[in-house]
Amino acid sequence: MFKGGVEEMRAQVSRNFSPHGLKVINTHPNGGRYRLLHRGNIVLHTLAYGAEIRVEIPELPDFYNIHVPLTGGGRLTVGGHDVAAPLTIIGPRQRIDMNWSVDHDIMIIQIPAVLVDRVLEDQLGDTPKRDMYFDPRVIDESPLARVLTALLLPAAAGKTFPFAASSLAEHHFEQFLLHTLLGSQPHTYSAALGEPGAPLTSAAIRRARRFCEEHAAEPITLGDIAAAARVSVRTLQSGFREHLQTTPMAYLRKVRLARAHADLLHIAATGGRTTVTEVALRWGFMHLSRFAAFYRQTYGHAPSVTLRGR
DSSP states (O other): OEEEOHHHHHHHHHHHTOOOEEEEEEEOTTOEEEEEEEESSSEEEEEEOSEEEEEEESSOOSEEEEEEEEESOEEEEETTEEEOOSSEEEOTTOOEEEEEOTTOEEEEEEEEHHHHHHHHHHHHTSOOOSOOOBOSBOOTTSHHHHHHHHTHHHHHHTOOOGGGGOHHHHHHHHHHHHHHHHHHSOBTTHHHHTSOOOOOOHHHHHHHHHHHHHSTTSOOOHHHHHHHHTSOHHHHHHHHHHHHSSOHHHHHHHHHHHHHHHHHHHHHHHTOOOOHHHHHHHTTOOOHHHHHHHHHHHHSSOHHHHHTTO
């Protein structure tokens, strides 16, 4: 954790985010603090200036910032329009004006624009023709808000996030966040993504299923499956729902669950020392309680029972 006065915090924020104008209204006796929570393709920080401040950013660089207050609060203006919501998202080319209370402490999720653009292009099946903007207000109880709320407890405690346990788990978290963001937060292309895709052929379904089975141990995305099937993401999703009564990612999860089951059976038969947690993380299950629930639903008992050879 980095601690310091307002000017030291300003230098720290300029290095990690962007240069900005700063007006100090009132200082906090505890001073400011900055903590890097997780650094991957998506970066998570917490930030408290140790002051009531006004921050002006003429234009945000090529990343999106999601703000999640841990303590205190503030007011955000984007392009001259007030944003009345505690959870907010701002992005490239937007002019930002923020006021934060003296006791503010904020979790900031920093997402490179290139990651969002890549998923958007996969889902559209084409290169976006216009700039991408999100509605800056994250609605309470929306899928995105629920994901952000789930991150609050480890962020406030400064603990390691579960998805940091393996590169595959980290990749799954990043893809889950990106798809939740694009699927539930209103944006420039929301209407286009809601349009129906072309019918999915049986050959495309076979290609998609074979790809999932051959690459289950790899950090593959929805876009990767669609590319292997040679269709758009929208066509893949609608076709899986129609023909298989599931989603592509749920099908991939089923394949991975079967591989985890096979591993546990092998460990039980050979007397290996690998744990259920290690097997779950190997196959991309970062939430162990969910892995156990999926496993019990499929095989009728807990994974630990299989591991004990019963």
